[in-house]
Amino acid sequence: MSGRAAGPLARARARAAWGLIAPMALVLLAVAAWPLGRTVWLGFTDASLAGGGDAAFVGWENYYAVFDGQAFGVLADPQWWRAVANTLVFTAASVSLETVLGVLVALVLHRRFPGRAWVRAAVLVPWAIPTVVSAKMWAWMLNDQVGVVNAALLGLGLIDAPLAWTADPLLSMIAVIGVDVWKTTPFMALLVLAALEMLPRDIYEAARVDGIHPVRVFFRVTLPLIAPALVVAVVFRTLDALRVFDLVYVLTANSPATMTMSVYARRELIDFQAAGTGSAAATLVVFIIALIAAMILTAARLRGREGAV
């Protein structure tokens, strides 16, 4: 790095760098920045996607407006707030469950045993299955009339009557969370396993020689050491879960019991052809996710500072 900042060679290199980046940057501007800007703008207009470009600016009306003492707009829609609550419940439940399960699976896979490579490969299978396919597969297994899950639970005597997994409000939320946990635990397990494999094995030797209980070793030694990798994985999964669409849409369609923010925004945009309110909702989705990301990052930074002191 020494002496790179100044000098004509460094400047020529920097210019060449921008030349190399330009094609990628232009494409990203066209397919990400421009559509996002259009979405935010549409949120302030009365546009409809079917019509032409003759949209009028309406200010905050798509967000919140009062006509004749009645409130309109996304922020006045109880279904929107239901969707926000659903998304938060879904994210909190599925990310925490898959983190715990992912760590457990990773601990099992970290042990050496015959056939370990095969088990590791099997764990990857749910991750490799397209989301739409896993949603359909589980919809079939959770079918209230002929599904294998109800048949098994009835056979074991755990329930007296078939459960409506994808219709009942509470059960359908549980089903959506369960399928998501099934699908994304492999991702968590693999990331944790990679972190575990970077740990030196001799600490465990030392702990075993000292006769410390394995559970204690896990909480005192392993967990703090894999914590940085775990935090990154949790952040990734959280941001991913907050924008969930496919799974919910295919498993329970537009049911209000499981409708997430993304499903709500798409329904407004496409099913109701309301480009204005739909774009306003989409903008709010970005805003909420950015807010949560900022909160997580601030919390992580504060924790990091505490740890340093």
Next chain:
Amino acid sequence: MIAQALIARLGFALAVVLIVAVSIGPLGYALVTSLETGSALVSPGVWPEAPTLANYTAVFAEQPFARNILNSVLVAGGVVALSLSLAVTAAFALARVAFRGRGLLLGTILCVAMFPQVAVLSGMFLLIRSLGLYNSLAGLGLSYLMLTLPFTVWMLTTFLRQIPKELEEAAIMDGAGPLTVIGRVFLPLLWPALVSTGLLAFIVAWNEFLFALTFTLTAETRTVPVAIALISGASAFELPWGRIMAASVVVTLPMVALVLVFQRWIVSGLTAGAVKG
């Protein structure tokens, strides 16, 4: 003491069996279902009594499913090729050259990778329609660049940072320009990274559902996930589960095979993208 050790080993073996069963059980059950028709479908027995391939022929006969598979392959393949070629030069500059605004640019790219897709849905719809690409594979591919490009750049940048500086400095000393350095020095070292990044991008594009559902209209331009999601029977309450499972198996088995064959590379790609990021 011995009994205790035996119980511990048995418990561990049970945990392994449970993990494997939960992981591959649902796919196995889908496979069994796809081989059954009529009343066998709803009978509780797990093993098919009279296995038949009728569902598989029906999937291809009653809708343009072969065309849907071809669409998915074309779109995903094209998007991967385009993303990699755009990303490799940009990643080189981002990883190896110190310039003003590099951190900001990398941060922006990571933000785009974490973007909710629904945020660009209406803007993207207008963009695709104004280019006359609505209900076409090209339009779909264009929208997929938003999903694959940022993370391709991010992953290749991470990989490129790990290559020792001396290699490139020697080439620059010999008077090689940046494109020569990329082509002659980095590409030969980078191909494992290109394979794992390309595979992950392919999986993203192959599995994508929201854009494909919104930007295509006719059965002939649909990709596989949309085609499967929209398979319907005589009435809304009688879904042809045998056919849906047959279609699912057809598109999932190649994916599973791909992931298992390239397991090591995919895992290294995922961990490079996430842990070191």
